[in-house]
Amino acid sequence: MPKNHYEVLGITRDATPDQIKKAYRKLARKFHPDVSKEADAEIKMQAINVAYDTLSNEEKKAEYDFELDHPEAFYQPGANTGTDGFDNANFYGQGFNQQGYSGFSGFEDLFGRFGSGFGGENYQYQKQQRQQRSYRGEDQHASIEVDVAIAYHGSTQQITLQIPTLNAFGEPEVQRKTLQVKIPKGMKEGQQIRLAGQGQTGMNDGKNGDLYIEIHYKDSDKIRVEGADIYYTINVAPWEAALGQNIETSTPEGTKVQVNLPKNAKTGQQLRLKGKGIPCKTPGHLFLVLNIVYPAAQNEHEQQAYQAFAEAFSAFKPRNA
Template identity: 85%
Template sequence: MSKSHYEVLGISRNATQDQIKKAYRKLARKYHPDVSKESDAEEKMQSINVAYDTLSNEEKKAEYDFQLDHPEAFYQSGAQTGTGGFDNTQFYRQGFNQQHSGFSGFEDLFGRFGSGFGGSNYQYQNQQRQQQRSYQGEDQHASIEIDPEIAYHGTTQRITLQIPTLNAYGEPEVQRKTLQVKIPKGMKEGQHIRLNGQGQSGINGGKNGDLYIEIHYKDTAQIRVEGADIYYSVNIAPWEAALGQSIEISTPEGKKIQVNVPKNAKTGQQLRLKDQGIPSKVPGHLYLVLNIVYPAAQTEHEQQAYQAFSEAFATFKPRND
């Protein structure tokens, strides 16, 4: 007696679609003619493909389950069939005959019960026994870190990725890929670039999956990226902070601009430059994070300057004690 599709895939009848898919992939890696050393690998692979084609389709699976539950309805050369396809042999149905059922014969009955009992699906299932079905490869995901300056200009960058995957034998391995990746300007933190056909290889000539690269920007002592916003640390002198002077800075984009520091500015205070962040469809903002830097008093003149400074602010109490 031929094996049922469930037996071919090694699963139970209540297996989920995810379990059916996993079972197929496991067997495909084992019996694929390109990698298998089994003498009957091609024949087994054809049976595996037919089984998966039927059970992965909810409608076909329901029809096939009906066939399994009503074996008395089908006869193949004096034996029951469990393969889901039926040859042009004798057919009988217990409790029915042509006079009472109104069936006009083999083709009429198959047509009434639907494609799962023959009809339009009959030839299709027979064809599936003779050929292997192709399947698209899985998509893969990776992430890279790039310099924040790239957000303003874009670039083409050569990258090498190490991507966990499974080889043709179903064994885990790390795949090393070196690719030329075009990174457009305006990429936000966490956005993806899709590379068509760079994912896992397809099965039986199927299309390759895609590779999705997630963009992350390197955090430095001066720059931090959040979405489309950039936080940029700017050092200022104590007098610039106290007097509220105009200063010149170089932005992450590479431009030199004038910025007015407010009077009595404090360390950690942020100045927002609207739409000066990552130039995406909705531009981000550039936040200047002020950091007051005090010069070292190395010479006697510099020490005297600090002494005069302290005398000028004799009532200033830096500690609440």
């Protein structure tokens, strides 16, 4: 049985806009054809994009929920339905006679029966008026992941997106679009770039909508970005941590800094470098997260060194610490 848009995103109908966005991001990172190894990744990504385009738009979501709540008005058993159960063939055909709706003759009659609020007797006139008017294309949204170094230096990236849109017949489809995107330095995690006129195409000579690209930075075992702050894990030797030595370390910016470790520093301890995070209007901070690593004893001399270390700290009981 085809999945509806909520099932595609793995959410419930009472999901908040933020939950919808988070679900989309998670699936986009998993099934984007540029990173996914699954054979049907592109097909799944198309369904994910269409689902998000519908559920992230308040008006589209309301219309879609109405369709789900009134399947008898949109669905006919045995018909050629779409992924959400909507009967495209019969909806625009000669009605729902197999279900007993003998008075229906298609799209106009269906909405005419609902009364003047949906057009009623004025439907044909309103339809003609709509056909003569120009409509601006809808704004569209996409997200990309980039290396954190771009936050410090900026970059121009060529990206390929799969964007839900409408074709010349007003039918939904997924468009593959390749763009050159200039990412300025100082972009915070989750901040958007607006590309004017790159959204959905306008109708009847209407202006195109805009495309908003949301920037996300790639997480790794060493780097995590929160807003304008960056958490960067660095390895330190046991004696550096114990003695509080001065060390040199690289930064996500690609530079070197000198850092004084506190004596008896521990794994997980954070050192804040004020204003060394993402260089936006109010610069973020760079947090160095300490990770103490121990060298392997690979020869007799090194084993003796560890033995001497153990004897020097014979009173230390790590399981009791």
